[in-house]
Amino acid sequence: MRDWPDSAELLTFYDHNARKMPWRVGPKERAKGVLPDPYRVWMSEIMLQQTTVAAVKDYFERFTARWPTVSDLAAAEDADVMAEWAGLGYYARARNLLKCARYVVTEHDGVFPDTVEALLTLPGVGPYTAGAVASIAFDQPATVVDGNVERVMARVFDIHTPLPAAKPELTEKAAAMTPRERPGDYAQAVMDLGATICTPRNPACGLCPWRSDCKAQAAGTAAELPKKIPKKPKPIRHGVVYIAKRVDGAYLLETRPDSGLLGGMLGWPGSGWTEGHAPKHDAPIKAEWKTLNSEAKHTFTHFHLRLTVKTALVPMDRKPSVGAFVLEDDYDSGNLPTAMRKAFDLYRGT
Structure with a gap:
């Protein structure tokens, strides 16, 4: 040899x-x-x-x-x-x-x-x-x-x-x-x-x-081979997303900040993601919010994410505090990041 x-x-x-x-x-x-x-x-x-x-x-x-x-x-x-x-x-x-x-x-x-x-x-x-x-x-x-x-x-x-x-x-x-x-x-x-x-x-x-x-x-x-040091179990983080549909069919979307995970991506307004439970936050628009029975689940490199999905139908004159309404024909839900798309799939399945 x-x-x-x-x-x-x-x-x-x-x-x-x-x-x-x-x-x-x-x-x-x-x-x-x-x-x-x-x-x-x-x-x-x-x-x-x-x-x-x-x-x-x-x-x-x-x-x-x-x-x-x-x-x-x-x-x-x-x-x-x-x-x-x-x-x-x-x-x-x-x-x-x-x-x-x-x-x-x-x-x-x-x-x-x-x-x-x-x-x-x-x-x-x-x-x-x-x-x-x-x-x-x-x-x-x-x-x-x-x-x-x-x-x-x-x-x-x-x-x-x-x-x-x-x-x-x-x-x-x-x-x-x-x-x-x-x-x-x-x-x-x-x-x-x-x-x-x-x-x-x-x-x-x-x-x-x-x-x-x-x-x-x-x-x-x-x-x-190669030998590897055992990985620590991934933590679970929790958050909330709000899917608001206006009576004309438009959805409330926001562009996430450039920094952080999903930075610069289009997505649903919501809370931050933390271990234990979602941090305190305000809904992006006044509405009668309903919570879906199932969570949207997604895994990133370093943690598992569990998103509570809240949904509402809102009138034309209601103004959001973040984001903007976008007609469904003007965006492709397939272009949402996977975690956000999973939340939308849950919503559409209700």
């Missing part, structure tokens, strides 16, 4: 087994000189943060069809971008997407910088995204470490230090493994290996191009 797997073996595997994705220039096209579009690479990496490829594909295709260049996106209305993003979650990414596009246009003449250092100056771009764009879009030998790469490195080198403490060691191994030859293809190859072969459960070690050099495979420990 060699101390280090051969990157050439993984690249050969990638040449024959690369996943087809709408933002990817495959190895055959790359070999013919077709270059990736940095805008599409950047867009995909922002969307893929803490989200699956399957969840992202349709969003990516809609975004790039509607805004095919970074200049198009920079000129877009905030509300339009937030509406297209609805349902993808982690809404700060959508706000940073716009900030970054506008920064690239104003400060870089619409051209993405090609080094990790310069990419790190862009809004919303951290070390992982900078490394991924530099590597995949510009073929720079940058280190790209996502959850798939961490898992591959932990197994190849049989590293038992639990995450997140193992991150520096895993990153060091990944950096040392990155070749000067075809670094962009290599970065995607390692991620593909983790996603399709070196999977979290039941890794298909018999199909792996690095199986003969994998220390965890030799030790019989592959299935238990």
Whole structure:
């Protein structure tokens, strides 16, 4: 067994087994000189943060069809971008997407910088995204470490230090493994290996191009790596939303503040979210409110949310203290963030 797997073996595997994705220039096209579009690479990496490829594909295709260049996106209305993003979650990414596009246009003449250092100056771009764009879009030998790469490195080198403490060691191994030859293809190859072969459960070690050099495979420990510190149970937060329908069919909606969860998104007025019970708050408009029997339930990364849904029918002359009435034909309930859409689905089911 060699101390280090051969990157050439993984690249050969990638040449024959690369996943087809709408933002990817495959190895055959790359070999013919077709270059990736940095805008599409950047867009995909922002969307893929803490989200699956399957969840992202349709969003990516809609975004790039509607805004095919970074200049198009920079000129877009905030509300339009937030509406297209609805349902993808982690809404700060959508706000940073716009900030970054506008920064690239104003400060870089619409051209993405090609080094990790310069990419790190862009809004919303951290070390992982900078490394991924530099590597995949510009073929720079940058280190790209996502959850798939961490898992591959932990197994190849049989590293038992639990995450997140193992991150520096895993990153060091990944950096040392990155070749000067075809670094962009290599970065995607390692991620593909983790996603399709070196999977979290039941890794298909018999199909792996690095199986003969994998220390965890030799030790019989592959299935238990990477080790992780057990997560604490997610707390439950409670809140209230008010769905007010005016007699002409318009609904009372508000745009949430830019900061915080669901920032900048359209939604139902309501309370804050706290553990134990919803904080004190006032209804957004005077009405005879009825409380639905069921709560709207949604899970975020760090907590479970339970929303009490209150509904009312209000006359035309009643003025709200927050938000504004919007006719149903003038908005798409499908563009609401998932938590708000679940509340609306409960309302419509009554």
